Amino acid sequence: MGYPKDLLQSRSIIKHGLYALIAPEGLVNNSVPGFENCYVSILGSPRLGASFVDYIITMYEGGKNLRGFGGDADVETFLYVVEGNVKVTAQDKEHNLTQGGYIYCPPGTKMTMENVEKGESKIFLYKQTYKPLEGTPEPWLVTGNSNDIEEVEYDGNKEMRIKDLLPADFSFDMNFHILTFDPGACHPFIETHVQEHGAYLLSGEGLYNLDNEWIPVKKDDYIFMGPYVQQACYAVGREKLSYVYSKDCNRDADLKK
Structure with a gap:
C-alpha cells in the first residue's frame, strides 16, 4: 500500500455503546480460525456495545471455511452474499448462493462455506446468542435470495x-x-x-x-x-x-x- 499521499485521516466514527460508522478504508484483516484465503474484518461486536458480531469477509479465489461457523447450542448465524458465488453446507445440504443469496442457521447448526466464484466473493456474516421463548418451537434453517x-x-x-x-x-x-x-x-x-x-x-x-x-x-x-x-x-x-x-x-x- 505504501505511504499516504496526504494527511492520515478517516471518516470512521466510533461512539462505544451508541453508534459507529466504519468506513472500508480502515478495515484490517483478522485471523479467525477456520477461514482460509479470506480477508476477515470484524465490524460490530460486544466490544463496540453490540449484542451480536458482524463481519465483512472477502473470500479470494479458493477461499473457504471448512472448519465451520456457528454450531454452538445457543448461537444462531446468518450469511448474506454481497457479491460473488458461495457454496454453503448446513444440515448436510449444499446451497449455492449468488449475489443477494442468504442463509439463516438456527442454534446448534454449523455452516461451512467455499468461494466457487472465479475471482473474489464478498459476504456479510452475523452471529448472536439466541433467546428462546417458552412454548414456541425452535427456529429452522431458512435460505433464499433477496432478489x-x-x-x-x-x-x-x-x-x-x-x-x-x-x-x-x-x-x-x-x-x-x-x-x-x-x-x-x-x-x-x-x-x-x-x-x-x-x-x-x-x-x-x-x-x-x-x-x-x-x-x-x-x-x-x-x-x-x-x-x-x-x-x-x-x-x-x-x-x-x-x-x-x-x-x-x-x-x-x-x-x-
Missing part, C-alpha cells in the same frame, strides 16, 4: 421500500431486512427505539442521523446503531441507497442491563 422477494412500501412511503428476509414468526428472535431509498427519499421520522442494528450499505450515498448528528455515508460503509440512538436517513446522489441490516425482534425487554 426474489417483493419490496413493500415502508410506512406507506412509495419512495422507501423494505424486504424481510426471515419469517415473521415468534420462533425467531431477530430478522434481516433490506431497506431501499430512491434518490431524495428519507425516513418518515427520526426513529428512537430499544432495538439495535448492524447495517452494511450495498449501494448509493446518503446522510444518516445517528444520535442527532447528520453523517455522510456511502456504499461499503458499516453502521452500528445501539438501543435508543436516534436514527434516520436521507438518500442523496444519483442512485438508490440500499442496505442490509439486522434487527432484534419478537421478544420483551430484559430487566437486566
Whole structure:
C-alpha cells in the first residue's frame, strides 16, 4: 500500500455503546480460525456495545471455511452474499448462493462455506446468542435470495421500500431486512427505539442521523446503531441507497442491563 499521499485521516466514527460508522478504508484483516484465503474484518461486536458480531469477509479465489461457523447450542448465524458465488453446507445440504443469496442457521447448526466464484466473493456474516421463548418451537434453517422477494412500501412511503428476509414468526428472535431509498427519499421520522442494528450499505450515498448528528455515508460503509440512538436517513446522489441490516425482534425487554 505504501505511504499516504496526504494527511492520515478517516471518516470512521466510533461512539462505544451508541453508534459507529466504519468506513472500508480502515478495515484490517483478522485471523479467525477456520477461514482460509479470506480477508476477515470484524465490524460490530460486544466490544463496540453490540449484542451480536458482524463481519465483512472477502473470500479470494479458493477461499473457504471448512472448519465451520456457528454450531454452538445457543448461537444462531446468518450469511448474506454481497457479491460473488458461495457454496454453503448446513444440515448436510449444499446451497449455492449468488449475489443477494442468504442463509439463516438456527442454534446448534454449523455452516461451512467455499468461494466457487472465479475471482473474489464478498459476504456479510452475523452471529448472536439466541433467546428462546417458552412454548414456541425452535427456529429452522431458512435460505433464499433477496432478489426474489417483493419490496413493500415502508410506512406507506412509495419512495422507501423494505424486504424481510426471515419469517415473521415468534420462533425467531431477530430478522434481516433490506431497506431501499430512491434518490431524495428519507425516513418518515427520526426513529428512537430499544432495538439495535448492524447495517452494511450495498449501494448509493446518503446522510444518516445517528444520535442527532447528520453523517455522510456511502456504499461499503458499516453502521452500528445501539438501543435508543436516534436514527434516520436521507438518500442523496444519483442512485438508490440500499442496505442490509439486522434487527432484534419478537421478544420483551430484559430487566437486566
